[in-house]
Amino acid sequence: MTQEEVLxxxxxxGALLHGHFELRSGLHxxxxxxxxxxxxxxRQAEKLCSELCKLLPEEIAKQADTVxxxxxxxxxxxHEVARALDKKCIFAEKQDGKLVLRRFNILKGxxxxxxxxxxxxxxxxxxxxxxxxxxxxxxxxVLTLVDRSNGTVDFxxxxxxxxxxxxITWEPNECPHCARGSKAVHPGS
Ligand SMILES: [Zn+2]
Numbered sequence: 443m444t445q446e447e448v449l450x451x452x453x454x455x456g457a458l459l460h461g462h463f464e465l466r467s468g469l470h471x472x473x474x475x476x477x478x479x480x481x482x483x484x485r486q487a488e489k490l491c492s493e494l495c496k497l498l499p500e501e502i503a504k505q506a507d508t509v510x511x512x513x514x515x516x517x518x519x520x521h522e523v524a525r526a527l528d529k530k531c532i533f534a535e536k537q538d539g540k541l542v543l544r545r546f547n548i549l550k551g552x553x554x555x556x557x558x559x560x561x562x563x564x565x566x567x568x569x570x571x572x573x574x575x576x577x578x579x580x581x582x583x584v585l586t587l588v589d590r591s592n593g594t595v596d597f598x599x600x601x602x603x604x605x606x607x608x609x610i611t612w613e614p615n616e617c618p619h620c621a622r623g624s625k626a627v628h629p630g631s
Contacts, residue, residue, distance in 0.1 A: 443493050448605050451490060452588075455480045462619040464626040470617040472610055474629045475588060477559035481518045490604060491522030494585055497602040498555075502583050503527055506555045508548070510534060510574060512541055512566040520557040523585055529555070534570050541569045543577065550578035560588045561603070564595040571597060 443451075452458040457480035463471050481487045495503070506529055511520030513535040524531035532546040548554065554574050558567050561584075571581050581599050589595065589603035614620060 443490075443604075445605060448490065448493070451486055452480060452605070455483050455486050459629060462617075462624050462626050464614075464628055465611065467611075468614070469611040470614055470620065470626050471612070472619065475560050475590070476629060477515060477519075477587065480587075481559075487518060488522050488525070490587060491519060492526040494587060494602065494604040495523055495526040497604070498527070498583060498585065499600075502555075502600065505553045505582050507552055508532060508554045508579075509557050510543075510548075510554050510570055511557045512570045515560070516558040516566070516570075519559045519585075519587055523555070523557040527555070534573050541566065541573060543573050548574055548577040548579040552579040553582045554579045555583045555585060556581055556599075557585045559586070560590060561586045561595055562590045562609075564591065564597060568597060571599065 449458065457475060457477050459474045459476060460472060463474040465471055508530045509520045509524040511517050511533045513533050517533045520533060521531050534541045534543050537544060556567055556570050561567055567584055574581050584597055584599055584601040586603045589606045590609050592608035593606050
């Protein structure tokens with residue numbers, strides 16, 4: 443799939459919204475990612491996740507035993523990635539504000555792929571990598587559907603992303619949409 447085809451699926455499913463948004467950071471943007479909207483459509487999610495898996499070199503894919511994702515957003519992506527690669531699928535979840543592995547185990551030396559929907563600064567992916575390494579596992583690759591850092595986030599581990607883009611943002615007082623009198627909306631509220 444080309445980047446245009448990926449963007450088209452994301453737009454059609456409502457995962458990539460166009461308009462005038464206020465981000466959590468307070469900045470304004472003409473676009474917003476709501477990956478959960480893609481995951482509403484299992485066949486489209488399966489299609490994009492299997493495309494994502496094609497980016498993974500075969501020797502890394504062969505090594506891995508397990509796919510792990512940070513809950514909540516990553517779980518369905520991890521599940522589709524694990525299906526495409528025919529691996530086991532587990533997830534880390536929040537407990538007292540921190541990601542932990544509550545119901546699964548990772549063996550010493552177990553080769554693991556980390557999968558996530560969207561990465562911006564990479565905090566949740568890094569937390570998941572740290573969990574795997576703390577248990578003695580080995581993260582062999584990171585797979586993300588959308589890399590909003592445009593390739594600048596660096597985990598020190600091979601990272602493959604279906605779509606790389608840098609977000610367009612403005613300070614509210616420099617926002618061209620605000621200048622035209624439009625009011626920014628908070629997606630998801
Ligand atoms: Zn604005």
